[in-house]
Amino acid sequence: MSETDTSRPASAPALPKVLAFDVFGTVVDWHGSIVREVSALRLPVDPGQFAIAWRAGYRPAMARVRGGELGWTKIDDLHRMILDDILVKFGLEDMDEAMRRHLNLVWHRLDPWPDAVEGLRRLKSKFTLCTLSNGNLGLLADMAKRAGLPWDLILSAEVFRHYKPDPEAYLGVCEVFDVAPAEMMLVAAHQDDLAAARACGCRAAYVERRFEFGPTLPKDVSPDPANDWHATDFLDLARQLGC
Template sequence: MRDFSQIKVLAFDIFGTVVDWHSSIIQEIEIMNLAIDANQFALDWRTGYRPAMDKVLASELPWTSIDDLHRMILDGLLIQYNINTLNEEQITHLNHIWHRLSPWNDSIEALKQLKEKYIICTLSNGNIRLLVDMAKHAKLPWDYIFSAENFRAYKPSPKTYLGVAELLNVQPDQVMMVAAHYDDLVAARACGLLTAYIERPLEFGSSRINGVSPCVDNDLHATDLLDLVRLLDNSF
């Protein structure tokens, strides 16, 4: 096994890696008794996420928080799905479902164990208030919350990955990026970070199962976050 004793920081992607956004949104839609395909609504909402961020990256939009981007996407979906019964308070509450996402079953216990040996932090495109609310709601025991908002840059900008190392006063190769998305890990490796891939085959629900084949470029490949604990423990 490779020696990872130099690792000081584990930086976690959040949406899909630590929390189950898909099931959480479906549950919210069902609670609100909206007569729509909740699965497809959740998928459509998430599909709009990257194009909206790309508009910011391309300077087509000024710096915009993820909360505001989520609301822009949601406003379009309310028209698309012909949802016209919600008042502003209800729409705002629905938009803030992203603050109340539920963790995967393995997340909290794994984070508690990892926290004993490492600095554990978020590195998410979610804005700071969203990540704080989510941590309180889901009882996620972060040592620190890093957001794209800290750096005024969205992942995969190098400012985000290198910013974590700089602000925590460590070298990039003392940080391991943990994510369920290969593009996130590719960008992190380009900045000198170590990378751990987490399998989340059901991130998009059972109708769209993710492929989780290993990538040889990642330093670790784990079936879930508890498996990551095991792999790191066995590396010493």
């Protein structure tokens, strides 16, 4: 965003104490990472379409848990359920168990966006940073280790047994750090996630990830005035927050 853009509200709010980050799409490039792995495996499919199809099953699978159709199920297992389904749709139903397990763990090996690590390091100089992801703890730990993501704490829907956008997830972060909702800010590339956080009294910072779904499906990254902050990336957010 250029210097003439209004990324910061005219009456800037007081700064939060804790920044909680959505991860898939906000911190890491799930689409590009899956395309990379599918291409490396030389699967006879369009890697981009395969990535989109796999991600498309994410919300419906979580809805089955949130609606009570399934008991608590961690994301690794939901990802595997979705994978088994789309392998049939893509004509890959003969893939063996070892390959299915390896491919399913691609979600542990997602690459960060180019600005993510340095941006987080800068933000960490002033704020406490944690994840607030629907990804399970083991997945998030593996991802952080591989990518060098400098979290102060890894939190997950698994801790609260509630997937976002259930309010228990956002308020759970506040409880962990013993802060008021207004002292916690969710950082995300998804307006619905931010709206759910705001509904709990938490702060909201939108980060543009225009190509989250790949170069052929750019997202609308227009600012929402309901958010406290709007940034082009983590480095821009760090600049705006004085880091």
